[in-house]
Amino acid sequence: MEEGVIEFYLDSGSGLSPYQQIVQQVRHALRLGLLREGDQMPKVKDVAAQLAINPNTVLKAYRELENTGLVSARPGVGTFVSATLPGVTPAVLGPLRRDLRRWIAKARLAGLDDEGITALIADTFRETTTEDIA
Incomplete structure (x- = not known):
């Protein structure tokens, strides 16, 4: 390998x-x-x-x-x-990564710096549940 x-x-x-x-x-x-x-x-x-x-x-x-x-x-x-961790396939990750990159670009254009983006993601992550998926 x-x-x-x-x-x-x-x-x-x-x-x-x-x-x-x-x-x-x-x-x-x-x-x-x-x-x-x-x-x-x-x-x-x-x-x-x-x-x-x-x-x-x-x-x-x-x-x-x-x-x-x-x-x-x-x-x-x-x-x-010697082992892997649970994850998802690259086919699933690709579109999610593209969406996330677009979102990060929008957040930067809105004036958020890296720390602000990280804080917003962490805060939103804690508040989000699977019921939020529409």
């Missing part, structure tokens, strides 16, 4: 530690189908160099993912995705 199918990034404003951000990004990639069972994770040293963080931070994230059964380390070979 292809190595490096995920590219990590750090958001200093997220409120999460770097290792937690790595774990979260892997979980999101699994849920969205961007990572699949058998995919090789980027090498620890490559992630550490890319993000300019200590390799032990990446190891901690990979260990947590391994403890939850999502990845498995193969000594001398690398770390591989």
Whole structure:
């Protein structure tokens, strides 16, 4: 399988530690189908160099993912995705992603910055139920 199918990034404003951000990004990639069972994770040293963080931070994230059964380390070979998370198919995600991009563009045109958009989404998410679907 292809190595490096995920590219990590750090958001200093997220409120999460770097290792937690790595774990979260892997979980999101699994849920969205961007990572699949058998995919090789980027090498620890490559992630550490890319993000300019200590390799032990990446190891901690990979260990947590391994403890939850999502990845498995193969000594001398690398770390591989060993399980997926429930998600939906790319055919379902595509239209939703397009709609969301349009909505985000409208929100920015209305004057919301990234933090405002995130706050509005989080607030609306908490208030929305499946009964709201019309």
